[in-house]
């Protein structure tokens with residue numbers, strides 16, 4: 001396995017801590033990467049240009065520390081870090097969300113603090129839009145299935161949010177397969193009843 005790695009990323013740290021705890025770190029090759037420079041190799045595996053990104057021995061690229069940690073939990077026979085069920089599972093996942101939530105605020109906050117005000121705002125908006133655009137391109141190349149699972153539901157919610165908040169910058173142009181998938185999938189009761197207004 002290979003991980004796109006930044007020594008100061010707390011999300012990378014979380015993944016590597018889990019790998020070490022479960023005795024898997026020896027199976028992971030570290031590739032130093034600066035996600036803010038959007039290097040081609042990282043973009044090829046993660047259109048969001050973020051680290052950590054893990055490429056499995058099967059060639060599957062996984063990004064988002066929660067997903068990567070869950071994948072690592074499926075390997076080997078050490079005790080799992082994701083309790084299988086019951087109160088222990090929900091308590092562990094709740095704390096994972098809380099810890100990640102702190103980082104989701106702290107990491108961009110730290111990044112913005114070092115920049116001049118206007119330049120920081122414009123550069124950050126451009127960067128966010130580029131990540132959204134690459135992610136929509138990736139979904140057009142490989143749209144979700146009609147099957148309802150946590151992945152297709154999350155993608156539909158994300159596209160609905162783009163309609164809701166970025167309607168003047170429509171994502172459907174140039175993405176006909178994804179648009180067709182979304183039109184059908186958005187009819188699902190759970191999506192229809194939760195559409196933002």
Ligand SMILES: N[C@@H](CCC(=O)N[C@@H](CS)C(=O)NCC(=O)O)C(=O)O
Nearest residue numbers: 009010011035050051052064065066
């Ligand atoms: N939700 C992601 C967040 C990853 C993340 O934001 N990583 C930072 C490094 S600490 C990054 O790659 N930033 C680049 C960017 O936001 O453009 C995770 O849990 O892995």
